[in-house]
Amino acid sequence: MLTTVKVIKSSNHLAKDWDYYYHRIESKGVYHCPAYLKTLELHYKYPAELFIFEAGANNFVYYPYFRRSLKTLSFLQEFDGNLGDYFDIESSWYYGGPLIQVDDSKNIQHLIESFVIAFSKYCRDTGIVSEFIRFDPNLNNHLYFKDIMPLTRNRQSVIVDLKQPEEDIWKNFEGRARTAIRKAVRLGVKVHTSAQIDTDLLKFDEIYKKEMARKNAPLHYHFQFEFFDSLRKTLNQNIDLIFAEVNGTFISAGLFLYEIEAAAHYYLMATEYQHQKYQANSLILYEAALYFKNKGIKIFDLQGGREGVYNFKKSFSKRRGDFYTGGIIHNHKVYNKLVQEREKHADLKDGNFFPLYRIKETN
Numbered sequence: 001m002l003t004t005v006k007v008i009k010s011s012n013h014l015a016k017d018w019d020y021y022y023h024r025i026e027s028k029g030v031y032h033c034p035a036y037l038k039t040l041e042l043h044y045k046y047p048a049e050l051f052i053f054e055a056g057a058n059n060f061v062y063y064p065y066f067r068r069s070l071k072t073l074s075f076l077q078e079f080d081g082n083l084g085d086y087f088d089i090e091s092s093w094y095y096g097g098p099l100i101q102v103d104d105s106k107n108i109q110h111l112i113e114s115f116v117i118a119f120s121k122y123c124r125d126t127g128i129v130s131e132f133i134r135f136d137p138n139l140n141n142h143l144y145f146k147d148i149m150p151l152t153r154n155r156q157s158v159i160v161d162l163k164q165p166e167e168d169i170w171k172n173f174e175g176r177a178r179t180a181i182r183k184a185v186r187l188g189v190k191v192h193t194s195a196q197i198d199t200d201l202l203k204f205d206e207i208y209k210k211e212m213a214r215k216n217a218p219l220h221y222h223f224q225f226e227f228f229d230s231l232r233k234t235l236n237q238n239i240d241l242i243f244a245e246v247n248g249t250f251i252s253a254g255l256f257l258y259e260i261e262a263a264a265h266y267y268l269m270a271t272e273y274q275h276q277k278y279q280a281n282s283l284i285l286y287e288a289a290l291y292f293k294n295k296g297i298k299i300f301d302l303q304g305g306r307e308g309v310y311n312f313k314k315s316f317s318k319r320r321g322d323f324y325t326g327g328i329i330h331n332h333k334v335y336n337k338l339v340q341e342r343e344k345h346a347d348l349k350d351g352n353f354f355p356l357y358r359i360k361e362t363n
Contacts, residue, residue, distance in 0.1 A: 005118055006052040010038055018050050021062050024101060028062075029136050030257045030265065031095045035234035037064050040092065043220075043227045044068075049089075051122065053115040059107050061115040063098040065089045070129065070338070073357065075345040086334055088130045088355055089123075093220075094265070094303055095136035097326070100144055112144050123330040130335055130355040131328040137321030138263045138301055149326050152352070157321040158313040160300035162264075162293040169289055177315035180282035187246070189280050191287040194241040194253075201228050204241060204253040208270040223268075228255070242288050244280035252280035256288055263299035264292040266313070285316055327354030 008017055018034035030036055037048045046068045054060040068090065070076075071083040091097055098115065102108050123131065135142035137157050145151065160169065170178070194200040205225045212222050231239055235257065243253035252271035258264035266288075271281050289300050302313040304323060329335045338357035346359065353359045 003053065003055045003114060003118070005122065006050075006054070007122070008050040008052065010034075010041060010048040010050075017052075018064075021050070021052055021060065024058070024060075025062055025099050026101060027139055027262075028099055028259065029095060029139055029262045030235070030238055030259045031092045031136065032062070032064060032099055033235070033238065033259070034064075035236075035238075036231075036257070037092060039227065039230040039234050040066070042230055043223060051119060053111075053118050055107070055111050055114060056103070058101065058103040059111050060101050061098050061111065062101065063115075063119070064096065065091050065131075067128070073338070075342055076338075086127045086129050086331070088132070088358075089128055090132040091134050093134065094267075095134050095138075095323075097133045097135040097141045098144070099139070099141060108144070112148065116145075116148055120328075120330060127331075129329070129331045129338070131326075131330065132354055133326040133328075135324045135326065137323045138299055142324035142326070145326065149328055151324045151326050152354075154323045154325045155304045155310075157304045157323050158302040158310070158317050159319040159321050160289050160302065160317045161298075161319055162289065162300050163298050166290060166293070169293070170286075172318060173286075174315040177282055177286075180279040181286050184244075184279040184283035187278050189244050189246055189251075189278050189283050191242060191244050191280075191283050193291060194243060197232055197239075197241050198229070200241050200243055200250070200253065201225070201232060203250045204228070204243065204255070204270065207250075207253065207272050208268065211270045211273065214273060231255070231257075240291075242284050242291065244278070244284055246275070246278055246280075249275075251275040251278060252284060254281070254284050254288065256292070258292065258295075258297055260295060260297060262297075263301045264288070264295075264297045266300075266302045281312075289316070325354070329355075 022034055041048050044066055046066055048064060048066050051063040052060055066089060067087050070086045100108060102111060142151055205228055238258055240256050241253055242256060244251055254269035255267040256264055257267050269281055292300050302316060304310050342357040
């Protein structure tokens with residue numbers, strides 16, 4: 001079967017083709033959406049690309065990712081070699097990885113194997129040293145590659161099943177979640193889906209920035225308002241801001257992204273530190289679950305997080321998803337040289353991090 005490869009950079013005249021391919025995929029999520037990827041470029045400061053591998057009329061692999069130049073690595077001032085022609089790539093955040101569209105399930109394995117060969121060649125030919133993939137636990141797209149590439153079960157995500165009746169959603173919360181929600185209601189917390197999202201985003205941004213500073217959060221969580229504003233403009237019908245107020249005071253809010261046919265996602269949330277006693281975030285998540293259920297969405301993905309965040313989220317559901325990552329080295333010679341250079345400047349304690357030379361520089 002004749003196969004074709006297309007590599008589309010977000011900045012070129014073919015960028016409209018991203019939408020064309022995205023909307024042809026039957027099983028997809030908002031983190032693969034062209035509008036989201038374009039907005040994430042503002043934060044990452046490096047470009048998005050889309051690799052399309054086609055094998056027939058309706059058989060293709062859709063793989064968006066971000067290309068990072070290695071010459072910006074901070075520890076390479078004395079590196080003996082020109083890194084201007086070398087890159088590594090990472091998938092979308094929170095989730096990404098290749099998506100598969102086929103007209104006959106019998107074609108899947110051949111399509112995937114042919115894609116992997118073609119993409120590996122593309123990486124070698126264009127100076128891509130390594131590839132880091134965050135697969136989507138709601139789409140389980142890691143399963144296509146479990147026998148082809150090394151996969152790591154990174155952590156679990158918390159999934160609220162919105163197909164169940166409202167009373168079962170409530171019943172399946174842990175007691176501590178129900179207690180927190182009752183307390184919020186008793187203290188007069190009111191939750192609203194923003195009807196003036198441009199104005200309310202400014203309030204959210206103010207709270208969010210203060211909380212990231214207070215928590216000394218990793219750099220990749222320090223978003224500028226322009227990023228939030230671009231999400232609002234580009235995602236349009238795929239984003240909601242749900243906020244809580246007490247006596248007219250805006251105290252907490254969460255940003256939620258979604259695809260109606262797929263899942264709603266807890267994206268970012270922040271609460272004024274002095275108002276944490278109101279348990280507003282618990283009430284927001286409960287109301288968000290009901291809101292997205294009424295939209296017809298079947299899955300509410302609270303995602304994972306570090307221990308404290310995960311413990312909070314898991315009180316809202318017993319159901320879990322498995323978040324897998326993949327790490328592939330396409331140029332072992334350059335990869336090993338980068339690791340050696342990194343070791344001169346830092347103790348590489350976490351041998352499970354990938355790529356190892358970027359330890360503590362990314363998530």
